Amino acid sequence: MINLLTKLVLKPLARAVYRPVIEGLENVPRKGGVILASNHLSFIDSVVIPLTAPRQVHFLAKAEYFTGTGLKGALSRGFFEAIGAVAVERGTYRSAQASLQSALEILEADKAFGIYPEGTRSLDGRLYRGKTGVAWLALTAGVPVVPVALEGPEEILPVGRRIPRVRKVTVRFGEPLSFTELHGQARSAQARRQVTDEVMRAIQELSGQEVATSYNELPKAA
Known part of the structure; x- marks a missing residue:
């Protein structure tokens, strides 16, 4: 029902x-587990990609978005x-490991x-060095990675703004990357770095x- 709502209402709107x-x-496989790895410019990126991709795309989101009360x-x-x-849950090493496990379960379910x-x-608009979680997932699950590039979402929802603006956005899905020759080498730091x-x-x-x-690190609190 929820997926139908997305297809019939949210995406067309x-x-x-x-x-x-x-x-x-055409570069996004319609079936089987696949990772969509994107640059990250705005909070709204996790809305833009699911609403433009040709199949449902699952992202991890803070638990707080699901636990609010009232309307x-x-x-x-x-x-x-x-x-x-x-x-x-986010913020600790244990939660980071749990996040990777949740992502792996999504991929193993052919999503x-x-x-x-x-x-x-x-x-600042630059593309920062990638962290190797994407490689661990690809090599553990044995799935392809589709690179994604976003242009313009930071204009729709700039930092500090709550209500989205109507601005032009471009989404590019690249050709899938396959790492079958490295499958099973997720524990190798060298293999993870190479894939990333x-x-x-x-x-x-x-x-x-x-x-x-x-790396793009969050500023430390004063």
Whole structure:
């Protein structure tokens, strides 16, 4: 029922209002487990991708989006469930491991999973070094990785803004990357780094972003 709501209401409405430019839909496998690895420019990225992809894409989302009370809580929960979000706890090493396990279960169920290898949003528009969770998932589950490039979502929902604006957005789905020759080597740091770097190169080729050589870390609290 929820998936039907997304197909019949949310996707047509979003496309009618925002008229997104969508390229490479044929590159997304319609069946089987697959990872969609994207650059990350705005909170709304996890809405843009599910509403433009040719199949349901699951993202991990903070548990708080699903536990609110009253009408606001119900609307939040209903919306995130409709776009395929999966509730997880965040903030600790244990929760990070649990998140990877949740993602692995999604892939093993032959579903599509979305991930941002940079880890957090880029506030300056550059593409930061990828973290190797995407490689661990690809090598453990033995699934392809489709690179995704977003352009413009940061204009729809800039940092600090609550209500989305109507702005142009482009979504590019690249050709799937297969790592069958490395399947089973998820414990190898070298293999994980190799796969992650290849995924990031593919994202950069699609996005044209300037590359940052460092990781994109959240600023430490004063």
